[in-house]
Amino acid sequence: MTIAGSVLALLVCRDRACRAAFEADGTREAITDLRCEDCDGPLEAVGWADSEPYHGARGHIDVRRAA
Ligand SMILES: [Zn+2]
Numbered sequence: 237m238t239i240a241g242s243v244l245a246l247l248v249c250r251d252r253a254c255r256a257a258f259e260a261d262g263t264r265e266a267i268t269d270l271r272c273e274d275c276d277g278p279l280e281a282v283g284w285a286d287s288e289p290y291h292g293a294r295g296h297i298d299v300r301r302a303a
Pocket of ligand 1: 273276
């Protein structure tokens with residue numbers, strides 16, 4: 237049994253000409269569906285961490301641009 241909690245992910249754009257990076261906080265399913273805000277290309281998760289499940293709502297996702 238898997239509990240769908242929030243995770244924090246570090247994502248990078250797979251387009252090497254774009255190289256945008258984002259931090260996303262939400263369910264793993266929602267994070268996997270994210271697209272790059274700059275080029276609409278696929279993102280690759282390069283790191284995962286547990287996040288406090290303070291959002292509660294399933295499917296909610298919070299995306300920030302990472303340095
Ligand atoms: Zn991109």
